[in-house]
Amino acid sequence: MFPDKFEYYAPKSIEEAAEFLNGHEDAKVLAGGQSLIPLLKLRFTSVPQLVDIGRIKGMDGILFQGKTLEIAAMARTADIGENQEIRKNFPILSEAAGLIADPLVRNMGTIGGDICHGDPANDFPAVMLALGAEFEVTSARGKRIIQAEDFFTDIFTTALNTGEILTKIKIEDNKSSGRYLKYTKYAGDFSILGIAVDLSMDGTKIRRAGIGLTNCGATALKARKAEEFLEGKEINDENTAKAADLLLKITDFVDDDNGSTKFKEKLLKYLFKKAVKGIGGVPK
Numbered sequence: 001m002f003p004d005k006f007e008y009y010a011p012k013s014i015e016e017a018a019e020f021l022n023g024h025e026d027a028k029v030l031a032g033g034q035s036l037i038p039l040l041k042l043r044f045t046s047v048p049q050l051v052d053i054g055r056i057k058g059m060d061g062i063l064f065q066g067k068t069l070e071i072a073a074m075a076r077t078a079d080i081g082e083n084q085e086i087r088k089n090f091p092i093l094s095e096a097a098g099l100i101a102d103p104l105v106r107n108m109g110t111i112g113g114d115i116c117h118g119d120p121a122n123d124f125p126a127v128m129l130a131l132g133a134e135f136e137v138t139s140a141r142g143k144r145i146i147q148a149e150d151f152f153t154d155i156f157t158t159a160l161n162t163g164e165i166l167t168k169i170k171i172e173d174n175k176s177s178g179r180y181l182k183y184t185k186y187a188g189d190f191s192i193l194g195i196a197v198d199l200s201m202d203g204t205k206i207r208r209a210g211i212g213l214t215n216c217g218a219t220a221l222k223a224r225k226a227e228e229f230l231e232g233k234e235i236n237d238e239n240t241a242k243a244a245d246l247l248l249k250i251t252d253f254v255d256d257d258n259g260s261t262k263f264k265e266k267l268l269k270y271l272f273k274k275a276v277k278g279i280g281g282v283p284k
Contacts, residue, residue: 003040007049014138014167017053021163022140024049029165031074031113034105053165060110062086067173073112073166078103080111090171092178092198096127099180102188112166118156118219121190125152125220126212127180128169130196136168143167152219174208176200179275182214183267185258191215192258193268195247197275199230206230216268217252225249240276244269 009027011017021027027049030036039045053059059074062083069090071080080086081097100106100114100123114124115135128135128148135146140163151159160166182194194214200207209230211223226246233239247268253261 004046010052018140032108032110034109035117069171071169077109078106096123096180121215126196126214129212129222130198130210133171137164138167139164149222155218174200179278181271195271244272
């Protein structure tokens with residue numbers, strides 16, 4: 001099947017792209033295209049104009065600025081997963097990248113596209129929530145910063161205003177260690193559910209906890225109550241079990257072909273406990 005007709009625009013700079021979007025409110029930004037192109041081909045959606053930012057130079061960089069990791073929005077998933085500095089300093093991000101879909105999608109898909117698509121089953125959003133990332137967005141009016149926990153507002157909906165483009169992701173190095181675990185029916189499939197857990201330690205106690213949930217509601221979810229409960233506590237079975245119970249208070253599971261609500265609740269608890277044990281409370 002072929003998509004409806006649309007006007008194709010390939011700007012040479014992010015400023016040019018932003019200016020075009022400012023005058024075309026219904027235009028859609030094309031990043032890696034791994035989510036948008038199938039939707040267009042199947043005619044699940046249509047757009048009057050498509051703005052391809054993939055040709056803009058400098059939009060795919062991965063850079064460490066002191067204690068801050070800066071990832072340009074067009075950085076490919078495969079490059080994130082294979083970057084040695086990310087593997088060393090942000091293992092949770094590297095692990096999540098390696099679990100996304102298949103090699104073809106990872107080689108073409110971008111972190112910005114994954115985040116901005118707003119699909120609750122996508123993997124990077126939960127990791128962004130766990131890491132406390134912030135997003136730099138650009139428009140004809142200038143730049144602004146959106147915190148990850150404020151970015152995901154509803155299913156397939158984000159806090160981006162009309163004409164805004166996600167240009168950069170910034171993540172502070174909290175000397176943490178983390179895991180991203182997901183459960184799927186088939187290899188390379190979307191998550192039935194997943195969890196990102198990132199812990200910073202002071203000796204045997206948790207100094208900072210970051211937890212993000214995949215496909216547990218209409219958006220990626222930040223488990224604020226569970227994070228606050230864990231901070232200042234030691235990692236043991238009792239504290240982990242209590243934190244797991246707090247996770248369930250923010251989920252919005254439904255019975256479907258992927259399993260019952262009770263099954264998903266048990267699965268989420270299992271993955272959380274496995275993630276925490278996988279981290280082991282050992283700072284890098």
